[in-house]
Amino acid sequence: MTDEFHITREHNAELDALLGNPFKVLDKGFIRLIDYMGSDSAIVQAARVSYGKGTKRLNEDRGLIRYLMRHRHTTPFEMCEIKFHVKLPIFVARQWVRHRTANINEYSARYSVLDNEFYVPEPAQLGVQHQHKKQARGAQLETQKHDEIISVIEKNNEDSYKNYEWMIDEMGLAREVARTSLPVNIYTQWYWKINLHNLLHFISLRKDPHAQYEIRVYADILADIVQKWVPLTYEAFSDYVLGGAKLSANGLALVKARLRGDTAQEAMIKEKISAGELRELEQLLDLENE
């Protein structure tokens, strides 16, 4: 470490071309990439510090990144950082903010007046209450109900915004009080900065089919940007996390029994698995029709 170590910052031309341009999300939201630090190489570089002199043979970046992802060596992925400007409805922001290991600066409705911009769902998103999954929407509602619902939502938005403006402009009420009558579908915005490891965790939970549609569409855009940013990492993440599966001890035993053709053992294991878990397992392994 004596002579010349000068380095330059890594650039990703594809990302640089995107910087600042809004990706449209929902009806009035967006994601804008503001800045980033690091790359697939930065992950490899950090991992190599850990492995030090012992890593002569781990000399292929793709293989090393896949190894790290497969074996839950998460710290090298924390060496990359990314920052976004996001415009999103408050009810989405409320789910989003539960990812605690990130940095946020949100627009303050105490300091400033909120714009008259509300999320109004497209008809395709007007799903019925799901019968079994209490947190989900099911099939799309009948077409004749769409217009009725949407006009109720729009009327609700207009009325509450009118009340908001009246309290501020006519009554002189403090903004921090007046805003409490606004619904959670009004848009807010924030700067959001997070490291790659935590961002992948965010994507794995929010790109999931169980996540609410309105946050899932944000996660989809984030995933696209991550793929451009760190393509090797995103590939490994897709293979090992997004596209992979977890088996329980019983699930694993069942798979092994079936692979051996040991039907007695298989039947015995099934006894030990709850109906709900068994259904999930059969769907996972395409065993339903057998």
Added chain:
Amino acid sequence: MTDEFHITREHNAELDALLGNPFKVLDKGFIRLIDYMGSDSAIVQAARVSYGKGTKRLNEDRGLIRYLMRHRHTTPFEMCEIKFHVKLPIFVARQWVRHRTANINEYSARYSVLDNEFYVPEPAQLGVQHQHKKQARGAQLETQKHDEIISVIEKNNEDSYKNYEWMIDEMGLAREVARTSLPVNIYTQWYWKINLHNLLHFISLRKDPHAQYEIRVYADILADIVQKWVPLTYEAFSDYVLGGAKLSANGLALVKARLRGDTAQEAMIKEKISAGELRELEQLLDLENE
């Protein structure tokens, strides 16, 4: 560490008597103490592990706790943990959740229907928009405006809840969509668990006069409970944090100059301080009228 080390859990009779009982906050909210771990003694015990054999003379609990607080030795205060059940309006929850180093389980409006319970301010809280402090409310509004504003707020609450019920009951719309039209003054609830160090930080920021009234009243209750829980710590916290003050380098130099009666030096320092900071400093030191 060889023979008998048996200990029992510490109890605080005063806290035990409070367990589960709701402290009323705002018009329909509450704080309920659910569980706690540790005490002033647990803080001292943890600090003594750090100081080991070197602490013969730090043998008085109160003095040690004050020393820890004064010198920012924060880790012993992390050794105490407390858990609450809180009912609060969503706009308060949105400020509260920004304290990231805590554990939360919130009522889910995807799973369940929200109750028809909204925060409606008392007339005393209907302040005008503050002219200089953009995030604050100023003097109370004229009495004749109170009823008008409150009926607009109540009407807004009723209408949005009626729409919400109609979308769920009449239209069969999924709860996770229907709830997006509800205003941020509707009540939610959560379990909230935090360590003492982070709770004191929460209190120092949210009991502050600059905090919004509607979260300040929660912080006041939390402070009362902390005082019963760890009285020595709360006393030190009151002296060194809540009741204390921070001086900038210039503020400190100005105080010293004035204490020495060096008016030339004092004038010179004032040149270097911005008008805003100087005003804050004069208020702090009661120098305005001199």
Added chain:
Amino acid sequence: MTDEFHITREHNAELDALLGNPFKVLDKGFIRLIDYMGSDSAIVQAARVSYGKGTKRLNEDRGLIRYLMRHRHTTPFEMCEIKFHVKLPIFVARQWVRHRTANINEYSARYSVLDNEFYVPEPAQLGVQHQHKKQARGAQLETQKHDEIISVIEKNNEDSYKNYEWMIDEMGLAREVARTSLPVNIYTQWYWKINLHNLLHFISLRKDPHAQYEIRVYADILADIVQKWVPLTYEAFSDYVLGGAKLSANGLALVKARLRGDTAQEAMIKEKISAGELRELEQLLDLENE
């Protein structure tokens, strides 16, 4: 929420009997349980707040806990907290402290003199350097080398402690400088507090066969205590995490192809899996001998 809500703190008689008693670990280390908050019921209680009115049918604790564990609903597990007093060698402490979401108060060798207590491995732990796994030890060394190695280690400990004492007692050197010559096998101690979710993560990584033996034995004790503390949670954790397995997208496709008996598809998938991952997969599924 109007009348009487009084509750009492939950107790676990089995844990209470353990409080303070040292569990011996390694040659001179220990784990002592100091305090705990919560139980399986506290987890269920917190989850029920989230599910609110929608949870009529999730009325069986064991089933709910398994559902939470299976679906990565981690926040209810954060509602339990536990505190230990641990004595451990510095090199173990250096691995342990990398679990950042915990609270620590460590004995300070700046304040106090460290005791003359060093970890000396048992012969069974004197493994050769593993050839393939660079971070691991392999088979036990030949018996004739044991005594030689152990006496070198003991001599090294004695010499460095003698130097340490001499610098402090004879030379009057500050402790914070003198201690820098002590080896990382000297024992330190700390109070360590962590929530259940993070503790389970700690156990899953440190009870793993890839973890270094000297931290694994601590994780084993912690796991035993957790099992007594929250038996339903520990059972679910054993089934879904410790005893379970992760399949990659390719691993899952391979399992499906084989279950269908589609050997052509199976061969095609194998092409896409690296040699290292394929070996891990075959071991997992007991496919080696086929």
Added chain:
Amino acid sequence: MTDEFHITREHNAELDALLGNPFKVLDKGFIRLIDYMGSDSAIVQAARVSYGKGTKRLNEDRGLIRYLMRHRHTTPFEMCEIKFHVKLPIFVARQWVRHRTANINEYSARYSVLDNEFYVPEPAQLGVQHQHKKQARGAQLETQKHDEIISVIEKNNEDSYKNYEWMIDEMGLAREVARTSLPVNIYTQWYWKINLHNLLHFISLRKDPHAQYEIRVYADILADIVQKWVPLTYEAFSDYVLGGAKLSANGLALVKARLRGDTAQEAMIKEKISAGELRELEQLLDLENE
């Protein structure tokens, strides 16, 4: 948010010139700047999102940054991130790692052989044990003791490294066991990434005269780099944190009484302050000689 938002990444020419070059610290350590994200402008930009339309008058960057620092609005400072490669003795690493909100990849002595490089203090650092401050060193030791101590330290280093090499090379012992005999003054290295807010906190604690000399010299270099990176922020940090002071409630009351010349009140307040705190206060305000 309608037409063209393209932006480019911010650069800091002064920092770019430093990238990769080692700053020498202690006898064999270094700090190398690897990458950074953000600038004073990025802080202002994030704060402006929060203040939204309400900030017409907060239009001067320096004033806004000072306001944020003075009023503990810490989140905008989290919007900047920086990454270093650091070589440091293990006993320094042990203090450093206690700052939990950072990302680390450390050289692993399980994977790789550690180099024969140990920290040996300069004579100026051979201080006597401080009599009152148990964690500190006092005046320099007598010159005749220097050579003696340093040769004991160097002998200790050589012996332990010889033992280490012998266990690995001659005995074939696993590295993860052999390294446990190495002293905590051996050098390790890591990549360390942290946001600006947490870095300033690190500097405020570790640049403090109470911090151990061997970590303070690292904090000094970090402070110099921060000053080049975000000069307005560093200026505000110097004025409000490094050069400022905290007064307790009693301390503040005493200052006010003295400014008013109310000696009776002053005497009464002094009664309530402990001897230790009074001494600290008198030093702070240069009151000793009065």
